[in-house]
Amino acid sequence: MDQTRARRRRLALGALAGLAAGAFALGAALGDSSPPAPSVASTLPLGQLAGERIVTGLSGSAVPPRLEAAIGEGRVAGVILFAGNFPSRAAGRRLIARLQAIRRPSKLRAPLLIMVDQEGGEVKRVGGAPDASARQMGERGAAFSRAQGRRTAANLRDLGVNVDLAPVLDVARPGGTIAATERGFGSTAAQVTRTAVPFAAALQQGGVAATAKHFPGLGAAAENTDFAVQRIGLSAATLRRVDEAPYRAYVAAGGDLVMLSTAIYPALSPVPAAFSRRIATGELRARLGFAGVSITDALDTVAVHAFGGPAVASVAAARAGADLLLFTDLGAAESARRALVAKLRAGRLDRGEFEAEAQRVLDLRAALAPPRP
Secondary structure (H helix, E strand, O other): OOOOHHHHHHHHHHHHHHHHHHHHHHHHHOOOOOOOOOOOHHHOOHHHHHHOOEEEOOOOOOOOHHHHHHHHOOOOOEEEOOHHHOOOHHHHHHHHHHHHHOOOOHHHOOOOEEEEOEEEOOEEOOOOOOOOOHHHHHHHOHHHHHHHHHHHHHHHHHHOOOEEOOOEOOOOOOOOHHHHOOOOOOOOHHHHHHHHHHHHHHHHHOOOEOEEEEEOOOOOOOOOOOOOOOEOOOOHHHHHHHHOHHHHHHHHOOOOEEEEOOOEOOOOOOOEHHHOHHHHHHHHHHHOOOOOEEEEOOOOOHHHHOOOOHHHHHHHHHHHOOOEEEOOOHHHHHHHHHHHHHHHHOOOOOHHHHHHHHHHHHHHHHHOOOOOO
């Protein structure tokens, strides 16, 4: 995926950063000590800054007034859509166009992140590609999964979707829910890496951001975290050697997003991965070198309710270093955003880190903007 849009975007951003640093150094040498221009995130009011961390869902195929107001005021960075939002392709396309047409504050005019779980097999929100499950793609090899990724990107782009919450990079252990539902590309790290990463590469080459999930690996879970609290009793050494291996390859190849699991990994942390700084920042960013956007798994599920409500969950995830906080309900999302604003105002969240995380989201939104004619 070295030649993907994701890699080129990061190289371009790095080049711009280097030019800015060089210009600042030259200016200092000439007696001009003006600091570089502030990031967009650092100039946002608190409500909009917190909004850049929020993704929400909606019911039906029309935009509710509350959601329209939230988007118009910059309180939401993205929207996740499910099968119920697509009674037909035409209705789904109109819904997405309407969401993107909502007038937003001047600094937040880049496209909203419009997300679906389009994995294939049992987890597929709209008709069309992929035509195979992850297991089938893993069995048929890299060329087949790459072709499925290309077709999936074209399918989603036609609707206006710009983020696919796929592929699943979990190593599908026998007896686990990932294997049972055919969501995994294979039962070994090598097979997952060999076939899932090409699917992600093809998505991104087709203009749709890929999302590797569920970090650091959910392949040993007996049940979906949407329905039950899960504790993954693997050693830290096994998690790093086996379960994180496909993510390492995905990160090295320039993958855009990584989804943080809401399962608990006692060998690494006593709290869900999405709420653990050791995992969300230490394992994913420091150990694997991920520089893209991280997103939590849904924060209004059974696994999270056991930990706390939307306000508690959002603050915990933000402190851990998760960039985007995913909710399926606008009420929960708004509660979460208000909690973030309150903690920022009280100095209970690090403002510099918060701005850096929001800026990653802003950069992704800008990168997904369609080219100008």
